Amino acid sequence: MRTLLKDVKTMVWKDIVAEARNKEMVTSILTFAILILVIFNFALRLTPQIILELAPGILWITFIFSGLLGLTRLFVVEQENNTIHGLLLSPVSRENIYVSKAISTFLFMFVSEIIVIPLFSILFNVSLFNLLIFAVIILTTIGFASIGTFFSAIATNTKSREIMMPMLFVPIVVPIIIAAVISTGIVIQGGGWDDIYKWVQLIVVFDILSVVFSMLAFEQTLQE
Amino acid sequence: MQSSGSPAIQIDGLTKSYGTYDVLHGLSMLVNWGEVVSIFGPNGSGKSTLIKILATLSPASSGKIWINGLDSQEYSHHVRRNIGVITHDMMLYGHLTGLENLLFYGTLFHIQNVERRIIEVSESLNISSFLNKRVDTMSHGMRKRISLARSILHDPPILLLDEPDAGIDQIALDILGNLTMSSKGKRTIVMTTHNIEIGFSLSSRIAIISNGAISYIQESSSKTVDEFKSDYKSFTGVTN
Amino acid sequence: MISSRINFRLLLHLTTFLVMLYVLYLIFLSVPTDKNLGISQRIFYFHVPLAWSGFLCFFIVLIGSIGYLWKKSLICDRLAHASSEIGVLFITLMLMSGVLWAKPVWGVWWTWDPRLTTSLILWLIYVAYLMLRAYSSNRQQGAKYAALLGIAGFIDVPIVYLSIYWWRTVHPQPLVGPATSGGGLDPSMQTALMISTLAFTLVLISLLVERMSLFRDQYALETHVASIKS
Numbered sequence: 001m002r003t004l005l006k007d008v009k010t011m012v013w014k015d016i017v018a019e020a021r022n023k024e025m026v027t028s029i030l031t032f033a034i035l036i037l038v039i040f041n042f043a044l045r046l047t048p049q050i051i052l053e054l055a056p057g058i059l060w061i062t063f064i065f066s067g068l069l070g071l072t073r074l075f076v077v078e079q080e081n082n083t084i085h086g087l088l089l090s091p092v093s094r095e096n097i098y099v100s101k102a103i104s105t106f107l108f109m110f111v112s113e114i115i116v117i118p119l120f121s122i123l124f125n126v127s128l129f130n131l132l133i134f135a136v137i138i139l140t141t142i143g144f145a146s147i148g149t150f151f152s153a154i155a156t157n158t159k160s161r162e163i164m165m166p167m168l169f170v171p172i173v174v175p176i177i178i179a180a181v182i183s184t185g186i187v188i189q190g191g192g193w194d195d196i197y198k199w200v201q202l203i204v205v206f207d208i209l210s211v212v213f214s215m216l217a218f219e220q221t222l223q224e
Numbered sequence: 225m226q227s228s229g230s231p232a233i234q235i236d237g238l239t240k241s242y243g244t245y246d247v248l249h250g251l252s253m254l255v256n257w258g259e260v261v262s263i264f265g266p267n268g269s270g271k272s273t274l275i276k277i278l279a280t281l282s283p284a285s286s287g288k289i290w291i292n293g294l295d296s297q298e299y300s301h302h303v304r305r306n307i308g309v310i311t312h313d314m315m316l317y318g319h320l321t322g323l324e325n326l327l328f329y330g331t332l333f334h335i336q337n338v339e340r341r342i343i344e345v346s347e348s349l350n351i352s353s354f355l356n357k358r359v360d361t362m363s364h365g366m367r368k369r370i371s372l373a374r375s376i377l378h379d380p381p382i383l384l385l386d387e388p389d390a391g392i393d394q395i396a397l398d399i400l401g402n403l404t405m406s407s408k409g410k411r412t413i414v415m416t417t418h419n420i421e422i423g424f425s426l427s428s429r430i431a432i433i434s435n436g437a438i439s440y441i442q443e444s445s446s447k448t449v450d451e452f453k454s455d456y457k458s459f460t461g462v463t464n
Numbered sequence: 465m466i467s468s469r470i471n472f473r474l475l476l477h478l479t480t481f482l483v484m485l486y487v488l489y490l491i492f493l494s495v496p497t498d499k500n501l502g503i504s505q506r507i508f509y510f511h512v513p514l515a516w517s518g519f520l521c522f523f524i525v526l527i528g529s530i531g532y533l534w535k536k537s538l539i540c541d542r543l544a545h546a547s548s549e550i551g552v553l554f555i556t557l558m559l560m561s562g563v564l565w566a567k568p569v570w571g572v573w574w575t576w577d578p579r580l581t582t583s584l585i586l587w588l589i590y591v592a593y594l595m596l597r598a599y600s601s602n603r604q605q606g607a608k609y610a611a612l613l614g615i616a617g618f619i620d621v622p623i624v625y626l627s628i629y630w631w632r633t634v635h636p637q638p639l640v641g642p643a644t645s646g647g648g649l650d651p652s653m654q655t656a657l658m659i660s661t662l663a664f665t666l667v668l669i670s671l672l673v674e675r676m677s678l679f680r681d682q683y684a685l686e687t688h689v690a691s692i693k694s
Contacts, residue, residue, distance in 0.1 A: 003334070010331045018319040021358075077317075081359075086315030086374070088281055090332040091304045147616075154609050158599040167595055168613065171588040172620050175627035182634055198630070206623060213619065217612050220533065242604060245690050 007092045011100035012107075018077065019108060025070050029112040033066035037116075037123055046124060055126045056184035060177060062116060063137075064144075064170070067109050071148040072165040074105060075156040088222065098149065098218035102211075105152075106145035113137055132187045132196065139203045140180040143210055147172060150214035153221040179203045230293030232257045232382055232412040233278065238287035239436075240273055247273050249436030250287070257381075260413040262423035262444075265433035266460050271416035272311075274433070275386040278414065279309045291382065305333065308380035310388045314371040318360035322351065322370045325359060326377060333378040345373045349403075372403065385415035389422050401426065420456065424449050432459045473673060480666040487663040490656040498653075507565040509656055513664035514558035515583065521551030521668060522590060522618060529614035532607060538683075539676075541607045544614055546675035548593050550668055555587045578629040585624050589617040603683075 019025055040046075040058050078084040087097050117128050117137075148169055155164040180203065183196035233255040240248040247270040255261055265271050276282040278289065280300040289296040296303045316325045323342065330338035346352040351369050359367060375383070388400055401422075417423040424430060424444055430452060432440040440459050447455070491509045498505035528544025531537050562580055563573050574580070593613050600606030 006334075007332060010328060014317065014320070014324075014328050017324065018317055021319040080318060081316050082311075082313030083315050083317055085281060085309075085311070085313060086329065087332075089279060089304055089307075089309050089315075090329060091301045091334070092332050093301070154596070154612070157601065157605065158596065158609070159601060160599050164592075164596060164599055167588075167592040171585050171592060172616060174585050175620070175623045178627045178631045182631060202623070202627060202630075209619060209623075213616060217615075220608055220612055242602060245687065 004093075004096055007096045008100045008103065011087070011092070011097065012103050015077075015100070015104035016107070019104075024077075025073070025108040026112050028073070029066045029070040029109065030115055032069050033062050033112065033116045034119065036062045036065060037120060041123065048125070051124055051126055052188055053185075055120075055124060055128075055188055056181045058124070059120060059128070059184060060181050062120070063109075063113055063141075064173075064177065066112065066116075067141075067144055067148070068166055068169060070108060070112070071105065071144075071152050071169065072155065072161055074101065074149060074152040079156065084222070094219040094222065095215045098153075098215055101153075102146050102149040102214070105149050106141055109141050109145055110138065113141065126188065128188075130187055132193060133184055136180055136183050136187070136196070136200065136203070139200065139207060140176050143176045143203060143207045144173060146207060146214055147210040150210075150218060150221065153218065157221070173206075176203050176206050179206075230290065231255060232259070232292065233414065234290040235278075236288045236290075238274075238277065238289065239285050240270070240277060240282070241285045246285075246436055248277075251433070251437045253431070253438050253441070255412060255414060257412055258410065259429060260427040261415070261429045261431060262427040263414065263416045263431045263433055263438075264418075264420065264423060264456060265416075266462050269433045269460075270436055271433055272386050275309070275311070275384050275414070275416060279307060279384050280304055305378060306380055307382045307384055308375035308378070309384045309386075310372060310375045311386040314359075314367050315374065316359045316367060316371055319358065321358050322355045322362070322366075322373075325370060326355075326373060329374050330377050335378055341377060341379075342373075345377055349373050372400065376403070381411060383411055383413045383415075385413065385417075387417055388415060389417055389419050420453055421449060424452055432456060434460050476666075476673060477670050480663070480670045483659070483663045483666055487656070487660045490659060495653055495656045496650060501569055504565055504568045507561050509660045511558060511561040511565060512657060513661040514554050514561065515579075516661050517664040517668045518551050518554035518558055518583075519586075520665065521547045521554060522586065522614075522621075524672075525551065525590070525593070525614045526618040529611035532611045533615075541611070542676045542679045543672070544611060545597065545607075546672050546679060548590050548610070548614070549675065550671050552587065552590050552594060554664075554668070555583055555590070559583060559587065576628075576632070578625060578632055581628045582621065582625045585628075586617075586621055589613070589620070593617065 037058070040062075044054060044058075046054065075084065078087070088094075120126070121128050151168040151172075152165060155161045155168060158164045179199040183199040186195045186199075231254055233253070235251060235253045238248055238251040239246055247268075251270075251274065263271055263274070273282065277284050278291070278296070280296055280303055283297065291303045292306050294302050294306075316322075317328070320328065326342045326345075327338060330342060335341050342355075343352075346355055349369050349372055351366070351373055354362060354366055355370075357366075359370065362370070413427075415423065415427070427444055430440075430442055430444050430447070431438050432455075434440075440455065442452075442455075444452075487509070491506055495506070495509075497503055524547040525544045528540045528542075528547060531540030532544060559580070562583075566575060567573050593610050596613055597603075597606040597610050600609060
């Protein structure tokens with residue numbers, strides 16, 4: 001257990017240091033997110049009356065598509081010098097490689113989302129500063145990052161990463177997209193914990209299943 | 225680390241198939257402690273595949289491999305501590321410095337006193353002067369040397385080198401030669417190469433892979449380079 | 465050996481053909497027209513069996529995927545691959561017949577009903593499954609990745625259904641569910657539905673047998689060509 005934590009910490013730290021130097025992941029997610037928000041502003045006539053109705057949808061479309069951009073490029077870093085082989089040649093277990101990658105992914109996606117939220121609130125005049133919304137965002141991002149890391153490992157090894165990643169990812173995460181959009185909407189409209197309880201439960205079940213499945217199956221994505 | 229009695233590497237009936245096509249077919253081989261074995265073979269003969277399987281990067285379709293007496297499929301964790309691997313991939317993170325890369329890998333191998341070990345290895349490979357440069361700003365030769373340091377950081381008794389001489393500068397080549405020479409008798413080395421002169425001069429035994437198995441294996445002291453070149457031609461049908 | 469295999473296949477296809485012929489007779493000539501829905505209700509006899517056999521296909525994909533990952537059995541891989549193709553075909557037809565039926569009965573081409581929507585998501589997952597095989601760098605890799613998706617997709621479907629079901633209760637839509645549910649069916653209609661389900665299951669098996677043997681021949685040929693080249 002202690003070596004597990006130590007190995008995971010070492011690998012996550014390496015990802016964070018590399019990201020802090022090149023800022024590739026967070027910047028690409030973030031700029032893409034801002035572009036989506038701007039397009040929404042022009043595509044929909046967002047009057048104060050309907051913004052409350054549409055805000056959850058706009059928010060989550062932004063998170064999903066900008067997040068996908070990051071997920072698609074997840075293992076590109078490890079491919080450049082074939083450092084993935086370096087990881088595989090170390091005595092670290094494959095599960096730990098998955099866990100560390102999923103944690104790094106979660107951190108990068110979450111940091112980008114944290115920056116998008118105030119932007120969103122300013123641009124569309126809707127306050128998203130609510131602990132329940134944060135909880136929903138964190139739990140849903142765990143789901144995105146855990147299954148997304150798994151599919152990214154698969155998509156990276158195919159001939160067309162850009163096509164395969166959304167095709168693999170989007171249909172599978174439909175349940176948590178629905179749960180996230182609806183519970184965000186309920187909270188924006190003034191609902192409380194009791195109203196979103198069952199949706200949060202659904203997201204948690206999905207997260208657990210996706211983490212367990214990915215940990216068990218991750219090794220299979222690496223072997224040649 | 226070496227358990228007495230068992231050879232460094234024992235390969236028994238190794239087969240690797242991609243779909244229904246066998247790259248390696250019933251390959252068997254024994255490597256004793258302290259030997260340097262060079263494996264030659266034409267492109268696509270399965271040299272790199274063999275190294276990958278020995279390195280536990282790729283599973284065998286059938287057959288068994290024991291490294292230091294351990295079944296390499298079952299005890300892959302332990303096996304990885306016993307081997308150092310060099311391929312044409314550097315396996316270094318460009319955005320990190322040489323030192324950070326070595327620290328990273330050293331920590332993953334749970335090396336005691338990583339810093340001291342890094343200083344030791346850096347001095348022997350003469351890389352201390354650029355250890356604090358970011359890898360993506362280094363020259364190819366520098367990177368190759370950092371990569372060499374990475375592969376021997378955990379002091380593995382067995383080294384697997386897949387075309388280590390491909391695309392490296394003279395300094396790195398000298399260091400590689402020194403490493404192989406100074407390791408003679410201390411480290412067991414299995415390497416693949418296209419360069420018959422280099423491979424021949426560095427190794428104690430020479431082998432040829434053809435048709436997915438070892439078709440030729442000899443003591444290098446029993447041959448001259450030219451004799452071996454003509455042997456190579458008759459065994460593979462190509463002059464390399 | 466060879467002749468008995470051909471005989472088995474011939475017998476299977478003949479049975480499928482005869483049962484299908486009988487079903488067509490039942491659907492178009494024998495079963496009474498529904499009082500409320502009229503002639504369009506007859507689509508029902510295709511729609512429901514297609515859905516059933518489509519879902520069965522994806523269950524077979526699951527079995528094949530587990531078998532392939534566990535035992536590395538190439539037959540399991542061919543089973544999963546063939547079954548996924550047939551499943552996508554059946555669900556495509558099922559969605560199309562649903563659209564044709566919805567227009568005259570519900571007044572809209574499409575409704576985001578839980579069953580219909582789940583089928584659509586399911587269809588997308590298995591289209592991704594086929595794409596994964598097509599875009600993989602070699603067949604072994606494709607087989608392994610597809611098997612992983614075959615399992616993940618199957619685990620996901622109940623959660624998809626639940627989430628869409630709950631979502632519908634939050635955003636109710638004007639028209640809900642099939643206009644006639646099982647209870648109001650004439651006994652002869654029920655019989656026709658059951659025999660039609662049997663017929664489509666037989667079509668599924670027939671296609672599966674043929675497709676798997678085609679895959680086997682194709683791979684054998686490819687191996688042969690590869691061995692000549694090398």
